[in-house]
Amino acid sequence: MRPEAVPLLVVALLLITAQPGVESISTVVDGDQRIETGADAVVVLDGNATVAAGTTVDASLYVLGGTVRIDGTVDGRVTQMAGDVTASSSGRVTGSYDVYGGTQTVADGADVPVEVVAEPFTQERSPAEAAGLFVMQALGLVVAGFIVGRRYDALLSNVSDSIRHHPVVSVTVGLLATVTLLALFVFMAFTIVLIPVTVLGLVGGMLVYLYAYTCVGYLIGRRLRPDQPGLATAVGSVLFLAASDLLGLVPVVGGLVPLLVLLTAAGAVAITYFGLREFHPPTLAAVGD
């Protein structure tokens, strides 16, 4: 499953919980799959799913990625947030078909009531839009960086020291914690009962990353204004944002470098308990008599 599908999945699961009578969910994650009756809701995250001709699937369909082909009948609603849906002339959807993103190809004769609820975001931005977005992000980081940097100088110092002096262990912990917790939250969400925990967890995770971002800003800014931690953090955060945007112009590696820095910072946040203590790896004690 692609990481960018996680927010969509959470939204889909929230929609599912709002739908009465849903007690079980099935998922399609990869490969070529044939959707059959068995669950009240089917979530397609990736791969190729098919509702075969002549069959009726008594479930609601949530498309978050991959491709879906409807040759038979979906006796329920279809909600598409991403991916590609193709309905052949024999395809039929008895409930509503709400589109929030992705592409649809509906053949003549298909009984599929497509309704575009929201236009999907376009990936291409004009220079003015890009500049506006940068200014907004920078402003947010300046405010957050200034407040956190000014009030929690000692905490940021501990985290940034770990980023500098223990980058390998920091990136290891950051990567492990991020991947494991992301998977854990997704699987928690599938229990439906734990969706609130998932939402809280994801919000918490985003705050941790924002804090990690601020710590990177502190690390950069401290070199410029060591005597003013608030200002240094604000300036450093904006510089990191600008550097990330510039690096983004370089294919593949450009996107990986800021990600790696952020993973390292997140790991450093974890191993220093948010900067409450310095990280000291165990040292080999002397041998006794």
Added chain:
Amino acid sequence: MQATTYLRERQWPILLGYGLFVSVLAAGYYYNLTFVQLGLIDLGTRLVGLTRFQVSVGMAGLALVAVVVALATGVALDRYGVSRDLHAKLRLLWGIVVVQLALTLTAPFLQTATQFGAWIVLCAAAIGAGMPTTFSLVVDFVPVADRGPVAAAATAVAYFLANVYPTQWQIESFSLIMSGAMAPAVLVLGYLAFGRPTFLDRLARNHERPEFGIGRFCRPTPVRTRSYAFLSAVALLFGVYFIDSLGFLRIIETPAYIYTSWQSPDFGVHLLIGGVHVVTAAMAGVLYTNFRRRWLFLLVFGLFGFTHLMYVFDIRAGIGDAPLLMPLFYSGAVSFYTVLNFAIWPDMSTPETIGRHAAIGVGIAGFLATFLSTAVVLYIKTEEVGLVSHLTVVDALSLLFFFLVLVTAYAHRMVGLAGERGEPS
């Protein structure tokens, strides 16, 4: 890493020692992973004509014999000073590899159950003797500071190779590749054992230096065999191996999981799983060096619990092919505990106890756990317990161990604090 210092100082003999230890450990583990664990099933069922149940009984017997031989060898190595004699250890290892080469060559020609049984006993004896002998090399070859990364390197090499070759789990191809790889190894080991190259003389006294001989957890005082520290580590790794085998033996019986991951016809899947083993082994090496062992145990049990939870969830709610996420997490958990297993026993030993501790650690925690879990799986199968119930039990065990490690860690700390309060100032 200490190795970078040796590299700067151009201490080639020591660096060669690193390479030798990683090669021996990785080759031994690769042999165990592929030829013994997977090739044996094919040998027993296809060539000899036994049922899967009979082969599983044979494998459980192999584990039991290996434990007994390992314990006897480990105790003998320490008692007669072989643990502290590099040349003697290399000669012993050469003999073991020669026996294993002969066993590997003869394996495809086995035809009857009696031959199969005799082969298993000999193979178990060779593996049992090989375990403590291989581990005892560490006190001469690898400095304590680098045992985490070295364990990670051996794990990464063994699992990566096991995943990318062979892709067909048939004894003939195993036998061919193993014999081809072991023949030069026999020559090299023979030269090292009997040719007595000069660089080995320098390494042979390394165990007398504290930075090589005295394990990380033996400082300032050595860990005793009957101590809480040692026995709790044995119990925890026993739990890890037991849980792993209990789950894996059932998963490999489920075509939807095994054919879409470990036995996938798609080589890319093998490469991906092998790559995940490499990355997670490297991560485990870093974590082993930088954190206390209880964190690593928590991580391993947590990962196993979560992975089996994913399997249970997929059985209940998944459609069609199983997602690769589950075997990837599984592989990560396996890499983590393998690194732990490779590093922890040497680090709980001195040159006087390395044979015994490695034998107890690997034998009891590894082989005996596998023997018992195999027996439990066979019992569960005769009781016709469903896949979901089976994996739920595995999941419950993982979470139970996770909880126990948390509680004992906390209680241990509490007892320590209470002790500090009770001491007169």
